[in-house]
Amino acid sequence: MFIRSYLRASTIEQDANRANDALEQFAADHGQVVASTYTENASGTEANRSELLRLLKDARKGDVLLVESIDRLSRMEDSDWRMLKTTIDSKGLRIVALDLPTSHLALRVTQGDEFTSRMLGAINNMMIEMMAAIARKDYQQRRERQAQGIAKAKSSGAYKGRPIDSDLHKRVRELLAANLGIRATARHAGCSTTTVLKIRDQVQQLS
Structure with missing residues (x-):
């Protein structure tokens, strides 16, 4: 069994490797080892996402995609999630999440047990869909609360905006000046493509 773990954090300030030990221990507890790790x-x-796309490219039928939770895999809009899930299914990958007990059985089901595999697949797919929907809703609610908080702070004159990461901005500007593309710049700088586009637009406005 080939296990590919996927680790993700939203921003460069966060430690994407935070859950690595937990994933490796989980695999060991099930008599397995993590053969390949993808972090971003x-x-x-x-x-x-470059590392997620690389994982999908490397994956082979029967491999396990191990994550801490489904929200590490997706907080995407439904259409984007559908495309990702279709790709995962077409590759024959089995998703296992530490916080989704129904997925853990995938590490113990033999390839010859067709009935159990099909039943597990049906139940697990339903749970994965539910968790993905919850992850998206949680993201939207947090964004709404953040917007409400900012609006309230602005009305009282207390909002100062997010502090600028000068080192990150400098790095992005240097990469863009070296003619790297948006995605390549985001990958090397360790930030989102949205951040790169914002910095690029700021540079263009000043030039």
Whole structure:
């Protein structure tokens, strides 16, 4: 059994490797080892994540995609999630999440047990869909609360905006000046493509 773990954090300030030990221990507890690890700092709302795409490219039928939770895999809009899930299914990958007990059985079902595999697949797919929907709703609610908080702070004159990460901005500007593309710049700088586009637009406005 080939287990590919996927680790993600939303921003460069967060530690994407935080759950690595937990994933490796989980695999060991089930008599398995993590054979390959893919780590990145990117928003779960984005579909074009370089390490996730690399994992999908490397994957073979029967491999396990191990994550801490489904929200590490997706906080995407429904249409983007559908495309990702279709790709995962077409590759023959089995999703296993630490916080989704129904998925853990995938590590113990033999390939010859067709009935159990099909039943497990049906139940697990339903739970994965539910968790993905919850992850998206949680993201939207947090964004709404954040917007409400900012609006309230602005009305009282207390809002100062998010502090600018000068080192990150400098790095992005340097990469863009070296003619790297948006995605390549985001990958090397360890930030989202949205951040790169904002910095690029700021540079263009000043030039």
